[in-house]
Amino acid sequence: MLTIHAADLVLTGDSTELPGGAVLVDGDRIAMIGRYEEVAAGHPAARVRRWPGVLTPGLxxxxxxxxxxxxxxxxxxxxxxxxxxxxxxxxxxxxxxxxxxxxxxxxxxxxxxxxxxxxxxxxxxxxxxxxxxxxxxxxxxxxASVGAEGPPALDPFAGGAPANAFLSPLAAGGPARLAVFDVPDEAALAVRGAVTCVATVIGGRLLHRRR
Known part of the structure; x- marks a missing residue:
């Protein structure tokens, strides 16, 4: 099933910012990234999940x-x-x-x-x-183990810029691993942290949704 994840702002993780953006997921892969209107127009039968805030790569x-x-x-x-x-x-x-x-x-x-x-x-x-x-x-x-700064913390944003916690950029053809945070922009995400998460998707599956 095709699913469109739409948010107020999409950060792809490679410095691209898409206000009113969307990520189209087909199975466990990303099929398309773009403005919501463009993605939805090309895939009218897709299920749509609308999220508040900022959609980013998974952490x-x-x-x-x-x-x-x-x-x-x-x-x-x-x-x-x-x-x-x-x-x-x-x-x-x-x-x-x-x-x-x-x-x-x-x-x-x-x-x-x-x-x-x-x-x-x-x-x-x-x-x-x-x-x-x-x-x-x-x-x-x-x-594999890599060096980590600061004391252990559940929040990957603790002590660093949000982009440093992104696993890999979102890209068409890439794995559908993404997260959504109820904040207006990346600066607010750095201040308020990952506890603002409202959704986590791995392999195209919605594994966390804040109720």
């Missing part, structure tokens, strides 16, 4: 291994009374000594938080099988 979180394998995210329903709501790291994590199954459940909660911030890829390596399974099921790509 990469360069602290993936730390967040997924060396941080424990307590379960909001069952564990926060005992463990608190904040992520657990360092000596406290060593004392908790979670089993591989608990690590996998933590990674699943972490992937949902990442998807809710427009993340489509994380850096590895990931060595725990249950963690790798959680990441694979979430649809996130795992990249």
């Amino acid at each position: 990469v979180n360069r602290h993936g291994a730390v967040l997924l394998e060396h941080t424990y995210f307590p379960d909001d329903t069952f564990e926060t009374d005992e463990l608190g709501a904040e992520p657990i790291t360092g000596a406290a994590l060593a004392d908790l000594a979670p089993s591989d199954a608990r690590r996998g459940n933590s990674a699943r909660r972490c992937t949902q938080k990442l998807l809710a911030r427009g993340v489509v890829a994380v850096t590895g390596p990931l060595t725990t099988p249950t963690v790798r399974t959680a990441v694979r099921r979430a649809g996130l790509e795992v990249l």
Whole structure:
């Protein structure tokens, strides 16, 4: 099915800005990028998803291994009374000594938080099988480890320009991996961060939608 993702502003990730832009997705690939009127006129049968704000390439979180394998995210329903709501790291994590199954459940909660911030890829390596399974099921790509600046953060925009967090530019024929943020422009995105994400698409599938 053809789907048009339309937004107030489309940033392709290669310095191109399209006010009133749209991205046409065919399966797991991008078929066309342009002004909404042009895209819609050429594909009148396509489903249309209209989003507020800025549509960008999907993001990469360069602290993936730390967040997924060396941080424990307590379960909001069952564990926060005992463990608190904040992520657990360092000596406290060593004392908790979670089993591989608990690590996998933590990674699943972490992937949902990442998807809710427009993340489509994380850096590895990931060595725990249950963690790798959680990441694979979430649809996130795992990249080779690269240097990451600043303390680990769920928000890929923390401490840097938004464009530095884009995985790869949006292009016709390329993979349909994109995110949408409810902000007016890139400057506002840098200030307000990835928590403004309203939608995340990976492989053409809408994997996060803010309700």
